[in-house]
Amino acid sequence: MSFILYQNQLLPREKGKVDMEDRGYQFGDGIYEAIRVYSGQMFLLEGHMKRLVRSARELRIKLPCSIENLTDNLKQLIKRNAIGDGMVYFQITRGAAPRKHYFPDGVSPVLTGSATLFPRDKHREEGIKVVLAEDIRWLRCDIKTLNLLGNVLAKQKAHENGAEEAIQHRGDIVTEGASSNVFIVRGGKLITHPADHYILNGITRLFVLDLASKLNIPVVERTFTLEELFAADEAFITSTGNEVKPVTQIDDHPVSDGKAGEITLKLAEAFDRAVNRVKRATLS
Template sequence: MNKILFNDSIIEREKLVDIEDRGYQFGDGVYEVIGVYDGHFFMLEEHIDRLERSAKEIKLSLPSKRSELIEQLKRLVDVNQLKEGVVYLQVSRGVAERWHHFPSNNTSPTLVAYTKLEQTMKREEDNGGTAILTEDIRWLRCDIKTLNLLPNVLAKQKAVEQHAVEAILHRGNVITEASASNVFIVRNGEVITHPANHLVLNGITRRKVLEICKEFRIKVSEETYTINDLLNADEVFITATKLDVVPIVKVDQHLIGTGAPGNIAKKIVYAYRDSIQERID
């Protein structure tokens, strides 16, 4: 894992951050985390779609053409011989004198990507995990996958300190998503998740799960729901890249449903695994 993608070249990994890089000083940039299974990307095109959208929303021009970037990322996986893990990719607005406004047009964006070994949470997928509740203190454009993640970090740390898999976020009484994943509940056989608006990130795994629900004719509602709805749901599960689909069986000290993964969550877990296998075969 000693090679990284830096702009348009694959080079040896080394310290590259310039003190005046706007990603370092302002969090002025966007990123993606792309899952790799058995040496193959999963839903790579969808991740690049979202990267392009995020960049457009913050008026950032990507430094590489889409086709070139995809080829470079595939080469990065090959040269690092990554079989199971993720590729982290970020683009900042580049290195410029520190002013809050955008730098001049001759400032070049900085693109960096690297590979990381990472396994899926298979034990939690099969047996379920736990979560905590905490207030959503993030900004109002959570649909953009920016580098500004300190509120997410603080929420995840709360979960880690309580030996939980995730921190589920709420704005007032309404559940939005989690610190690094989307949240679904199941009530009377219906899957419910927050609408993909400015308050949540429209996760790539989230989208695949909605496709799976459609294939299995599981009713889905993209609508807001409350803390009480979450705690009294028949099932709860979370989704994210490489976390995949994890049933949540306890939130704080409150058991969800029977306290074990429910039938719909298990069906989606197995179907998601199958969809990965189909794409990499």
């Protein structure tokens, strides 16, 4: 039997229901997080929870429980669903109330969550094809909200063109992927868009920046152009689901020699070592 999290309790999945007037359903008025699970343990948990608190503050949504209580419930959700390598997803909406655009009075936030199997990609070093897509999203991409239609349209373009991801750009400036952050390597330096309101400051992004620092890989957080993207020595994306994944083709153009680059692979290997430490700690 599969279980979901609803408010402060675990329920069989078939009993999960959404109120017709829930503001998450009607307005996308809510926030969410997706956390990778390795050997039953949530990875980079603290970073995800800090971002959740920030998102709630920015949207003025009151969390329905403490972070400690939420964490305990997510651990139970993972355990009850017997998740080894997987993903835990949870969202908090402003709540259910008669449909009006402004914030309703006296509404209680609604927490829901699920845990699913999500095996690691065994072939990621081969690299992926991406397509370019104009970034048509709103200007608060730094908040992890339920408003994802712009991302969905970009991802659909990728799907229709046999690609795994869409790299978005505002005019000539590359921002981020439809569900990932984007990095390029030029002259041995790692370059990625700064964490401003145009992108989501990914938890995996932050972890990779820390790995780069430990590996003495120079990092520059600045905007870069489509021309720089096409001229890059290497390119890769990061996200909770993708981890560190090389980009070897953009539209019909290969990245450099069409193979995963040295720095990309070095960071992917460092990421693997961190995951393996979690797995070994779980077994001990």
